Amino acid sequence: MGDTGGAAMTSWQRGERGTASVELVLIAPVLIVVMLFVVGLGRMAHARQQIDAVAADSARAASLERNTAKSAEAARTAAAASLGEAGVSCTRLDVHVNLDRYQPGGLVRVTVSCVAELGDVALAGFPGTRRFTSDAVVPIESHRAS
Numbered sequence: 001m002g003d004t005g006g007a008a009m010t011s012w013q014r015g016e017r018g019t020a021s022v023e024l025v026l027i028a029p030v031l032i033v034v035m036l037f038v039v040g041l042g043r044m045a046h047a048r049q050q051i052d053a054v055a056a057d058s059a060r061a062a063s064l065e066r067n068t069a070k071s072a073e074a075a076r077t078a079a080a081a082s083l084g085e086a087g088v089s090c091t092r093l094d095v096h097v098n099l100d101r102y103q104p105g106g107l108v109r110v111t112v113s114c115v116a117e118l119g120d121v122a123l124a125g126f127p128g129t130r131r132f133t134s135d136a137v138v139p140i141e142s143h144r145a146s
Contacts, residue, residue: 040118040126047116047132050083055136057082059110062097063138072097075110083114090114091129105142111135 061078065071079095098109113133118126 037126043116043118044126044130047114047130048134051112051114051132051134052136054079054082054114055110055112055134056138058095058097058112059108059136059138062099062110063108063140068099068102071099071102071108075108079110079112090116102140104140106140107137108140109135109137 058075058079062071062075065074075097076095079093083090083093092113092115094111094113096111096113098111101107111133113131115129115131117128118130119128
């Protein structure tokens with residue numbers, strides 16, 4: 001009786017040999033896709049936050065200028081500089097400056113749009129590119145000298 005139990009145990013142990021390797025091979029692609037998905041979500045959240053900051057910087061730069069031509073150019077320059085510092089890679093950056101209410105006590109509205117590359121996390125289901133858009137409105141000082 002003692003010999004039969006030992007043989008059954010050895011046979012069972014031999015049948016389990018290598019299953020950890022098979023399990024790892026089967027689960028590794030799923031873990032990689034989940035990790036890429038988390039990285040993609042983080043990249044999208046970071047890009048959204050940075051585009052909001054770029055729009056705010058652009059609107060502030062536009063509000064500090066004294067005329068509309070310089071104001072629009074200052075917004076575009078500030079957007080490009082702020083985007084470069086933020087580390088967001090845009091394939092296309094669009095800056096629209098609304099100066100309809102450009103007067104002391106008025107407002108400057110800037111809309112920044114950026115197409116970001118997400119091709120490196122496309123395996124997790126993200127599109128190759130995504131457009132991020134943000135608006136910022138900044139008041140113009142009421143008592144500024146012309």
